[in-house]
Amino acid sequence: MPLVAIVGRPNVGKSTLFNRLTEARQAIVHDEAGVTRDRIYGDVEWGGRVFDLVDTGGLVPRSAERFEAAIREQVMLTLEEADVILFVVDVETGITDLDQEVAQVLRRAEQPVLVVGNKADNDLRRMEAAELWSLGLGDVFALSAINGSGTGDFLDAVIEALPEQPDVAEDDDAPRIAFIGRPNVGKSSLANLLLGRQRSIVTEIAGTTRDSVDARMEVNGREIVLVDTAGLRKKARVKENVEFYSMLRTERAIQTCDVAVLLIDAERGFEAQDAKVLREAADMKKGLVVVVNKWDLVEKETNTARDFERAAKERGTIDFVPFLYASALTGQRADKVLDLALQVYDERNKRIPTSKLNEVVEAAVRAQYPPSWRGNYVKINFATQVRESPPVFAFFCNYPQGIKESYKRFLENRLRDAFGFEGVPLTLSFKAKSKPQ
Known part of the structure; x- marks a missing residue:
């Protein structure tokens, strides 16, 4: 997937914008600058396209003296990694010296740069966002990350700026x-x-x-x-x-x-x-x-x-x-x-024959029966591998909700003892269904 990065000085609403676009609450939002220490990323889906979104809003410079250097270095790394850059500016505060410095670096970017005038949550502030054109970068989008106004047209522009999706050969099964x-x-x-x-x-x-x-x-x-x-x-x-x-x-x-x-x-x-x-x-x-x-x-x-x-x-x-x-x-x-x-x-990519799988499952159940559930005897009737790469096994039983994690681990260990699967995570799914007649 293409990579879209959010950049800008602290406390302009980058984390709020990230949460709005990913429809998640992963980024911590606070009025204090630099509150998000662990920067994060997530997926955004819009108009049939999906892209990775990076929130670089958690800048915590080691000292006040290194503040501008840290901002500049973060922008340079973003230029190296991203396919599209979102430069967020606070329209309420207006353009600051630090915004100008970031803009100077972004003017050299080969990637598309979209300027986001955030906190434009009324008509007056949307008009004030016109000032951002003076930064000499890409198109300016006035929006409010808090209430979502203006984000639809903005996302349309992001999708249009993304690189073309590469053709993937459907028959390319090389590991x-x-x-x-x-x-x-x-x-x-x-x-x-x-x-x-x-x-x-x-x-x-x-x-x-x-x-x-x-x-x-x-x-x-x-x-x-x-x-x-x-x-x-x-x-x-x-x-x-x-x-x-x-x-x-x-x-x-x-x-x-x-x-x-x-x-x-x-x-x-x-x-x-x-x-x-x-x-x-x-x-x-x-x-x-x-x-x-x-x-x-x-x-x-x-x-x-x-x-x-x-x-x-x-x-x-x-x-x-x-x-x-x-x-x-x-x-x-x-x-x-x-x-x-x-x-x-x-x-x-290994597939286990159903007959051999059930031999192992039956032996495991005889060695250790599942715990009862609400006074009811839990019986596993049948098991089969429903897919490989990655392997998924379906177990059909009378009370699937009675199979606890400890017993799942027990069954998984018995499968590994019998069939290997070294280095491979297994998925065990339990369903309410009887053994086919």
Whole structure:
């Protein structure tokens, strides 16, 4: 999906506009400038098109002296990432020196820039919005993010400014594998190493992220697409902005991939942000692999790898995800990364025959019956796999509401014991229906 970014100085209503366009209440809204510390993004659907919207409204500079530098750096990063830019100005306050500085940067943008005159909630303020044409940017739209007036015509203009939707080959079933993770964990180094080793690169495909490229290559005779999640090209002075846009690229890479390969810095260990990214990919039902990079820099004993994996699971990783210990610098086990990702991809596309599935389910039920529900005996009559990629299993029983999460996990573990599904999130659905006669 294309990326639309909201920029502007603090306290002009960027978070309110974000909430209005996404029809959500994700962004915290407050009269105090800089209240939103965790910037966010969401989807907007209008006129048959869908795009990602980024709220950069949570600017929290580290000091007052760095305030203008932080604003400028955020705008520069937005120019690097976005397809369309929404420059929000407060028509009640009018154009400030900081607005002028941001506008000066935006005049050099190759992307379309739409100027949003926010807080234009009456006729007088809508007339005052005409002042914004003096900024010398794109079209000016007077609207009110609070009550929604003027947003319809504005969204029409946003859709018109979006880039053309790329044609996607319907028969392109090449596995899409994304390297994800925090900045500086070695994603680009590992990708470059693998691409350099492979001489059978077929083509390059324009990616969804601005200026990114997905590489098509062959691995053991199988064609794959390596989804680009390379780091930002410019070194930002404001670290929080780089972290934010890196996470944005990660989110977009996860959306478009079949298997997400999470890279971890072996020296830093498995951190809370790693657990968050892994859980996000699991919630999207993507195949999962964890690669512990820079393993050559770790002093090792007999059980170092086992202890690392155990510590990671205590920090919130997922039991069914395989770990691989490698080094992009030395090439140690780097050639195993895509092999393991393809194994997970195949597991994700696996279909279990109904007869074998029910044998396993019946054995599991005999070993541990479901708890009763409101004094009623819960009976699972029949199970079948209703889809693959990602795998979904339907269980038909007399009281589906009586199946608790603990028993779902028990059944999922029995399915994994019997059929594998390493690195693959499973969906178990329970329905009120009898076994077919």
